[in-house]
Amino acid sequence: MSAVILDGTRIAAEIRAEVAAEAKALSAAGRRPGLAVVLVGHNPASEIYVRGKVKSCEEVGIYSEKHTPAENITTEELLELVMGLNLRDEIDGILVQLPLPFQIDSKKILLAVDPAKDVDGFHPMNVGALSTQRPGLVPCTPAGIMEILRRSQIPVAGQEAVVIGRSDIVGKPTAMLLLNANATVTVCHSKTRDLQDVCRRADLLVAAIGRAGMINRDFVKPGATVIDVGMNKITDRGEFDSLFAGDAKRSESFRLKGSALVGDVHPQVAEVAGAMTPVPGGVGPLTIAMLMSNTVRAARLRRGTHVAELSSV
Numbered sequence: 001m002s003a004v005i006l007d008g009t010r011i012a013a014e015i016r017a018e019v020a021a022e023a024k025a026l027s028a029a030g031r032r033p034g035l036a037v038v039l040v041g042h043n044p045a046s047e048i049y050v051r052g053k054v055k056s057c058e059e060v061g062i063y064s065e066k067h068t069p070a071e072n073i074t075t076e077e078l079l080e081l082v083m084g085l086n087l088r089d090e091i092d093g094i095l096v097q098l099p100l101p102f103q104i105d106s107k108k109i110l111l112a113v114d115p116a117k118d119v120d121g122f123h124p125m126n127v128g129a130l131s132t133q134r135p136g137l138v139p140c141t142p143a144g145i146m147e148i149l150r151r152s153q154i155p156v157a158g159q160e161a162v163v164i165g166r167s168d169i170v171g172k173p174t175a176m177l178l179l180n181a182n183a184t185v186t187v188c189h190s191k192t193r194d195l196q197d198v199c200r201r202a203d204l205l206v207a208a209i210g211r212a213g214m215i216n217r218d219f220v221k222p223g224a225t226v227i228d229v230g231m232n233k234i235t236d237r238g239e240f241d242s243l244f245a246g247d248a249k250r251s252e253s254f255r256l257k258g259s260a261l262v263g264d265v266h267p268q269v270a271e272v273a274g275a276m277t278p279v280p281g282g283v284g285p286l287t288i289a290m291l292m293s294n295t296v297r298a299a300r301l302r303r304g305t306h307v308a309e310l311s312s313v
């Protein structure tokens with residue numbers, strides 16, 4: 001058996017096309033959606049992510065602006081910047097790129113973002129809305145996972161779902177979305193006993209751990225759907241070979257770059273799973289697509305909800 005590969009790049013392109021049409025309609029009505037991204041300092045990974053987000057905005061017709069305060073900004077100064085963005089009507093979404101420098105009280109900053117503009121879905125108001133099934137903004141990566149499942153016609157209701165990872169950004173909101181979609185959900189973490197046995201019960205297995213290739217075929221029930229959220233950069237040739245021995249294309253790329261981006265799921269899982277997301281090209285592309293989608297949604301919600309909008313959550 002060989003798993004169906006769930007093509008996140010294709011699904012993300014589909015969502016972006018839909019978002020672009022909505023952004024166009026809103027712009028035609030004189031109200032172009034707008035996103036403000038705040039990037040403190042010069043973290044190279046964050047700079048790459050932010051560049052991708054700004055480029056995506058341009059592609060789908062969302063207005064964007066980037067704020068780049070210096071690394072040594074204080075919590076109070078950053079709060080002032082966020083408050084200013086909260087007050088501006090043409091800004092529908094505010095994204096403060098994490099991680100913030102050590103001197104910044106990150107929780108205070110995330111709490112200061114107007115929940116109506118919180119396109120990352122991290123504000124406690126939006127977390128509460130998700131857990132009580134009220135309209136709100138849902139974190140991008142978990143929302144993207146649900147879109148992959150929905151658009152690939154993978155059933156969720158009544159299924160055994162196991163989520164490995166309990167972070168506020170990925171694991172917990174993913175578990176909540178699956179529960180809201182009527183799956184029977186188990187959340188695992190580093191203290192979970194008999195992890196393999198628990199995972200093998202899953203019809204739907206979501207790995208959001210941050211350990212390259214940890215989930216091998218022993219964790220997977222034959223025919224299960226496996227969603228790999230992990231994004232791990234490996235540079236060790238031995239580790240690379242233990243995952244991709246025999247994959248000539250990947251091997252050549254590793255030789256040229258000296259590194260590879262790998263998920264939490266071992267490639268051998270393709271032999272037992274019914275369907276799985278690849279890394280790269282699985283969950284990753286959905287994260288930015290859902291950020292665009294959340295920005296347009298925030299723009300619509302801020303301009304007055306109508307019944308269809310409320311019931312779609």
Ligand code: NDP
Binds near residue numbers: 141
């Ligand atoms: P965190 O480090 O915040 O959380 C990792 C979770 O995995 C924790 O709950 C931890 O348990 C659990 N865990 C760690 N080791 C084990 C283990 N041996 N057995 C069982 N559980 C374990 O990471 P994030 O949730 O932020 O991210 C997870 C992965 O997803 C990372 O690789 C990240 O790069 C990637 N990611 C990808 C995105 C995308 O767009 N594709 C977006 C965001 C993240 P405990 O709580 O007990 O410590």
